[in-house]
Amino acid sequence: MSRTFLITGAGKGIGLALAGRLAADGHHVIGMARNAPPSFPGAFIPVDLGDDIAAAAAFAVVAERFDLDGVVNNVGLVRPALLADTTLADLDAVMQLNLHPALLAVQATLPGMQARGWGRIVNIASLTVLGTTQRTAYAAAKAALVSFSRTWALELAGTGITVNTVAPGPTETELFRANNPQGSAGAQRYLAGVPMGRFGTPEEIAAAIEFLLTEDAGFITGQTLHVDGGASIGKLAI
Numbered sequence: 001m002s003r004t005f006l007i008t009g010a011g012k013g014i015g016l017a018l019a020g021r022l023a024a025d026g027h028h029v030i031g032m033a034r035n036a037p038p039s040f041p042g043a044f045i046p047v048d049l050g051d052d053i054a055a056a057a058a059f060a061v062v063a064e065r066f067d068l069d070g071v072v073n074n075v076g077l078v079r080p081a082l083l084a085d086t087t088l089a090d091l092d093a094v095m096q097l098n099l100h101p102a103l104l105a106v107q108a109t110l111p112g113m114q115a116r117g118w119g120r121i122v123n124i125a126s127l128t129v130l131g132t133t134q135r136t137a138y139a140a141a142k143a144a145l146v147s148f149s150r151t152w153a154l155e156l157a158g159t160g161i162t163v164n165t166v167a168p169g170p171t172e173t174e175l176f177r178a179n180n181p182q183g184s185a186g187a188q189r190y191l192a193g194v195p196m197g198r199f200g201t202p203e204e205i206a207a208a209i210e211f212l213l214t215e216d217a218g219f220i221t222g223q224t225l226h227v228d229g230g231a232s233i234g235k236l237a238i
Contacts, residue, residue, distance in 0.1 A: 004028040004068050005120075005213060006109065008049060008101050009075030011037050013173035014124065014209075017202035018072060021210050030062055033075065049075050049101040050093075059108035068109045070120035070213050073102035073145070078138040080179050080186075091137045098141035102148060110161075119161035120213045123149050127169040127228050142167070146224055153222030162221040164212045169228025171200040196229035 005022055009015040010031030019029045019041055029042030036044045043066075047058040062068070077097040079090040106121055113119030125142040128135045146165050153163040170176060170190040176199075180186040191199065208227045211217055226232040 001215070002026050002028065003070065003213070004030070004066050005070045005072060006030045006032070006062060006066075006068050006105065007072045007074055008032045008105060009124075010040070010044070011035050013175060014168065014171065014202045014205045015072070015074040016040070018074070018206035018209050021203070021206045022213075025210070028066075030066060030068075032058060032062075050077075050097045052096075052100055052104070055101050056104050056108070059105050063108040063112060067116070068112055069116075069118060070113075070122070071105050071109055072122045072124065072209060072213075073105060074124045075101050076124070076126075076138075076141075076175070078135070078175065078179060080134040080138075081136065082134055083136055086136045091140075094137035095141050095144070098138075099144055099148075102145060106152065113161050114159055117160040119156075119159070120217075121149075121152065121156075121161065121163040122209050122212050123163070123165045124209070125165045125167040125224065127167055127226065127231055129167060130232055149224070150222045157221060162212070162218065164217075164220060164222065165224040166205065166209050166212065167224050167226045167228070167232075168205045169194060169200055169226070169231040171202060171205055173202055194229040194231045195233065198229065200227065200229060 007015050010019050011033030019031055022029050023041035031040055031044045034048050036046050047054055049055045077094050123145040125145045128139040129143040149163045149165040205227050
């Protein structure tokens with residue numbers, strides 16, 4: 001069955017890879033990000049999701065124009081810093097972009113999914129929720145997304161709408177490489193923590209997200225799926 005899904009942060013990386021997978025499988029995709037990619041397999045709405053007013057307006061338009069079956073909250077921001085160097089401005093910026101669009105997107109599209117009695121919400125978190133250095137703001141924001149999923153899953157459990165989290169490990173995305181250049185100490189540190197000895201690809205993360213959007217995943221809700229080459233093994237899972 002063809003479904004319609006909204007993906008934030010769809011201009012590159014995991015979001016763009018997911019859009020390609022969904023479109024190839026016959027689904028309709030609406031993407032949102034600040035900048036449109038050179039090509040996109042669906043409708044694309046350029047919007048600064050860091051602007052709450054602009055984001056809310058864009059989500060309202062999407063909810064009015066499309067019968068959405070699901071939302072993937074993928075947009076994010078990371079500002080690496082040690083504890084002593086983390087500023088309130090950076091904390092607020094990271095929290096805002098990781099959390100505000102997720103809440104606004106679901107609030108805008110929820111009435112339609114409830115009316116149809118079917119829906120899928122997937123929040124994209126990170127392995128960093130289990131603890132890592134220089135990620136005070138980012139890890140906190142992604143941990144909040146995990147909590148969003150667990151709370152929303154309970155609230156929506158009887159509606160036909162599932163809510164889950166995918167927590168990628170180190171993945172070859174533009175965002176990751178911007179903060180961990182090839183051969184850098186940061187990249188080597190991350191690689192050393194992956195038992196499989198390599199970084200993931202956006203397509204591998206997208207495959208896991210797509211499964212949670214399917215009919216077959218209808219009895220899975222409130223869960224966090226770590227897609228990380230084994231990097232979360234031995235760490236305390238939340």
